[in-house]
Amino acid sequence: xxxxxxxxxxxxxxxxxxxxxxxxxxxxxxxxxxxxxxxxxxxxxxxxxxxxxxxxxxxxxxxxxxxxxxxxxxxxxxxxxxxxxxxxxxxxxxxxxxxxxxxxxxxxxxxxxxxxxxxxxxxxxxxxxxxxxxxxxxxxxxxxxxxxxxxxxxxxxxxxxxxxxxxxxxxxxxxxxxxxxxxxxxxxxxxxxxxxxxxxxxxxxxxxxxxxxxxxxxxxxxxxxxxxxxxxxxx
Numbered sequence: 001x002x003x004x005x006x007x008x009x010x011x012x013x014x015x016x017x018x019x020x021x022x023x024x025x026x027x028x029x030x031x032x033x034x035x036x037x038x039x040x041x042x043x044x045x046x047x048x049x050x051x052x053x054x055x056x057x058x059x060x061x062x063x064x065x066x067x068x069x070x071x072x073x074x075x076x077x078x079x080x081x082x083x084x085x086x087x088x089x090x091x092x093x094x095x096x097x098x099x100x101x102x103x104x105x106x107x108x109x110x111x112x113x114x115x116x117x118x119x120x121x122x123x124x125x126x127x128x129x130x131x132x133x134x135x136x137x138x139x140x141x142x143x144x145x146x147x148x149x150x151x152x153x154x155x156x157x158x159x160x161x162x163x164x165x166x167x168x169x170x171x172x173x174x175x176x177x178x179x180x181x182x183x184x185x186x187x188x189x190x191x192x193x194x195x196x197x198x199x200x201x202x203x204x205x206x207x208x209x210x211x212x213x214x215x216x217x218x219x220x221x222x223x224x225x226x227x228x229x230x231x232x233x234x235x
């Protein structure tokens with residue numbers, strides 16, 4: 001009888017926990033908790049130079065492209081927010097800006113239109129792993145200000161650390177804000193958080209096979225825009 005009560009109590013506690021987690025998906029709580037836990041994750045070991053030098057550049061990771069009403073390619077809302085965040089940071093502290101990803105030409109055009117120069121483009125990468133590898137190949141860097149959204153940040157910082165680059169995060173906002181009165185908006189944050197949890201675990205347990213080595217691309221390819229190539233997410 002005692003064992004039966006223990007089993008019942010355990011089942012009840014487990015069921016309650018699952019229900020609370022499911023409810024939290026529709027509130028800001030779940031996504032905020034995930035972001036906090038991401039900040040606690042350790043980074044891989046890096047060279048002493050990377051740990052001892054201050055940031056010398058901004059690195060902006062592309063978040064995707066889309067089409068406007070005239071079917072012209074433009075930055076999607078993720079990339080646009082990252083460009084805006086880079087512009088704000090640059091005006092506070094002017095440093096070279098490295099644009100990483102197929103979105104680099106459009107990010108560069110936006111920044112130039114807003115009076116920012118000192119841009120370095122890496123046009124070849126198509127995922128976070130390649131962002132780090134190809135940025136490291138494109139220009140010598142030890143410590144950077146890394147600009148992406150807060151959910152993507154932990155995975156991105158880990159990849160850059162694996163390539164010998166330390167990073168100080170600057171979080172770009174997502175297109176929609178958390179709001180206790182807007183469950184749909186909160187759920188979009190929760191979905192983003194769940195995606196990044198899965199992607200982070202994948203990178204640790206079984207790294208993706210579609211990440212090219214630095215030797216697989218030439219310096220000329222890093223400089224060459226990819227035309228109409230567009231990422232739709234941060235994979």
